[in-house]
Amino acid sequence: xxxxxxxxxxxxxxxxxxxxxETLDIREIPAVIGGDESKRSGIVLAKSNLAKxxxxxxxxxxxxxxxxxxxIKVFQxxxxxxxxxxxxxxxxxxxxxxKIERFSIDECxxxxxxxxxxxxxxxxxxxxxxxxxxxxxxTVNIGLSSNKLLAKMASDFxxxxxxxxxxxxxxxxxxxxxxxxELFMLGRKTIxxxxxxxxxxxxxLAKFDKNELVKKFxxxxxxxxxxxxxxxxxxxxxxxxPPKSIGNSTTLAKDVQxxxxxxxxxxxxxxxxxxRLRKYNMVAGVxxxxxxxxxxxxFSHQSKLDFATSNTKEIYLRAKELLKELYNGESIRLxxxxxxxxxxxxxxxxxxxxxxxxxxxxxxxxxxxxxKEKYGYEKITRAGKLGMEKNVKLK
DNA sequence: TCTGGGGTCCTAGGACCC
DNA sequence: TCTGGGGTCCTAGGACCC
Numbered sequence: 111x112x113x114x115x116x117x118x119x120x121x122x123x124x125x126x127x128x129x130x131x132e133t134l135d136i137r138e139i140p141a142v143i144g145g146d147e148s149k150r151s152g153i154v155l156a157k158s159n160l161a162k163x164x165x166x167x168x169x170x171x172x173x174x175x176x177x178x179x180x181x182i183k184v185f186q187x188x189x190x191x192x193x194x195x196x197x198x199x200x201x202x203x204x205x206x207x208x209k210i211e212r213f214s215i216d217e218c219x220x221x222x223x224x225x226x227x228x229x230x231x232x233x234x235x236x237x238x239x240x241x242x243x244x245x246x247x248x249t250v251n252i253g254l255s256s257n258k259l260l261a262k263m264a265s266d267f268x269x270x271x272x273x274x275x276x277x278x279x280x281x282x283x284x285x286x287x288x289x290x291x292e293l294f295m296l297g298r299k300t301i302x303x304x305x306x307x308x309x310x311x312x313x314x315l316a317k318f319d320k321n322e323l324v325k326k327f328x329x330x331x332x333x334x335x336x337x338x339x340x341x342x343x344x345x346x347x348x349x350x351x352p353p354k355s356i357g358n359s360t361t362l363a364k365d366v367q368x369x370x371x372x373x374x375x376x377x378x379x380x381x382x383x384x385x386r387l388r389k390y391n392m393v394a395g396v397x398x399x400x401x402x403x404x405x406x407x408x409f410s411h412q413s414k415l416d417f418a419t420s421n422t423k424e425i426y427l428r429a430k431e432l433l434k435e436l437y438n439g440e441s442i443r444l445x446x447x448x449x450x451x452x453x454x455x456x457x458x459x460x461x462x463x464x465x466x467x468x469x470x471x472x473x474x475x476x477x478x479x480x481x482k483e484k485y486g487y488e489k490i491t492r493a494g495k496l497g498m499e500k501n502v503k504l505k
Numbered sequence: 506t507c508t509g510g511g512g513t514c515c516t517a518g519g520a521c522c523c
Numbered sequence: 524t525c526t527g528g529g530g531t532c533c534t535a536g537g538a539c540c541c
Contacts, residue, residue: 118541147506155509168541171507214512214541297539329515330538359510396533406508412534446510 111220111235112253112261115199116270118216119143119156121248122195123187140164140179143187144172149363150443155187159270192216198246206234209348219258221346235273243271259342260285262294281340286313293337300327300334312338352390357398357448358382365404365441372401372437372445373430374495379447380426381492387449388479393418393458395451397425399432402444410446411436417461418453421471422478425449 115121117137124137140160145151152172164179175182196215203210209221222231235252242250249271253264256277263285264276276284291301293312303326309315315323316338323331336342358379366372376399387394398412411432419425429447461468481490 145509149509150506151509152506153509169508173507217541295539299538354513355511357511361509398534408536410535414533444509448512 111222111231111238112213112258112265113199113203113218113220113238114251114253114262114265115216116249116251117156117158118195119187119192120158120185121156122192123185125195125247126188126191136183136185139183140166140181141183141185142166142172142175144175144184146186147172150361195246195248199242199250202241202246203238206238209346211346211348217262219261219346221348232273232275239271239273257340257342258344258346259294259337260340263292266292276340278340281316282313285340286311286316286338288312290315293334295330295337296334300330352392352452352454354452355448355450356383356386356390356394356452357446358386359400359444359446361402361444362442365443367439367441369434369437372433372442375445376429376433376447377426377492377495379445380429381422383447383449384420384422384425384475385479385482385487387420387452388475390452391455392452393420393455393460394425394449395453396449397428397432398446398448398450399429399436400444400446400448401433401436401442402446404441404443406443409436412448412450414451418451418458419460420455420475421468422475423471 120141120143121137123143124135128135137158138160139158140163141158142154142161143156145153145155154166154168154170154172154175157166157168157175161175161179161182164175164182166175166178166182172184175184192215196212199216200210200212200218203218203220207220207222207225209224211219211221213219222234226234231254235254239250239252242248251265251267251269251271252273253261253266254273254275254277255261255264260276260278260281264274267274267276267284274284288311290296290304290309290312293315296304304310304315307318309318315334318335320332320335323335325331327334360375360379362375366375394415395418396412396414398410400408400410402408413428413432415424415428478490
């Protein structure tokens with residue numbers, strides 16, 4: 111079973127508003143949840159069904175959405191609210207099975223094979239949908255099948271508040287007639303290439319020679335052919351999986367064109383990334399710095415650390431080196447910092463030279479983390495980045 | 506006031522080893 | 524007789540997802 115919240119960010123924000131005294135239900139008007147245009151993050155994150163009728167799509171700039179519908183109302187939403195409703199859904203679903211995979215903030219897979227016969231899967235779906243409607247006050251689409259891919263494709267059929275099945279014997283009738291862009295894992299780069307090969311609907315792809323696809327697209331070719339044929343043997347991942355990488359990036363309110371300012375932004379990012387890393391009790395083996403120019407070209411450099419660490423200063427210093435070799439004086443729109451090759455701190459060989467300096471740095475991180483937890487993340491920071499905060503926004 | 510932010514996975518090429 | 528064949532590790536870039 112795949113469960114997908116309809117217009118998740120917008121629905122959840124609508125309910126939260128109503129609960130907090132607002133009278134207008136933004137699900138009933140042309141409305142979108144969007145970023146902040148003054149911070150140059152003005153894109154559509156979610157849309158109401160009425161906004162959808164104007165042709166507004168997720169990911170497009172707000173100014174473009176306004177062209178399609180001048181009376182559109184834009185709300186900024188609140189990530190904490192999304193997290194809260196996402197958890198409510200998860201808790202409700204947990205009453206049915208512990209085999210739940212949180213695929214994203216608004217999507218879950220449930221493995222119910224051990225809990226019921228196929229004949230009653232639909233009954234379970236009907237019950238879950240009804241309970242979500244009544245107890246949580248939003249709607250979901252539910253897809254049912256014998257594997258994750260087909261269940262996910264099914265939940266994407268007609269919306270909102272619908273239950274669909276897509277069993278193997280229904281693939282030809284329900285899936286093969288859809289345009290290839292509807293198939294999971296076919297994105298904007300691959301679709302035009304397939305079109306050039308006269309592959310336009312999923313059925314075309316399913317009947318195409320598999321070996322030729324592998325020759326042209328490698329591993330991705332194999333996957334797209336299997337998906338088009340409804341083949342997927344992946345498991346529902348319900349056990350805790352630690353993150354493989356942690357990163358933060360920020361689009362700057364204004365382009366920046368000097369290294370000193372970029373360094374300060376990097377320090378802000380380093381504090382945040384390593385703070386999150388330490389909360390997982392993990393250490394990182396690789397540091398990666400990325401830049402996006404004002405002309406939307408992306409560059410990145412990464413390098414391996416001699417010893418895995420979660421120390422803010424160590425990671426910042428390495429990031430600074432990477433930035434220095436990366437930066438060529440262009441005007442920069444976005445800065446990102448990512449740590450990779452993560453491992454559990456208790457199971458990792460840390461620096462052999464556990465110097466006084468290292469110990470001092472670790473104590474400093476611990477102390478700052480405690481203050482942040484007790485009084486709020488913003489209450490303490492490093493002097494090195496003063497004067498730049500207004501250009502950098504982090505949650 | 507034009508185009509977010511957080512991720513995972515794959516590929517290609519180069520360095521280096523025997 | 525100019526330069527094999529196998530492998531690992533590292534980095535840069537890109538595709539895709541929500």
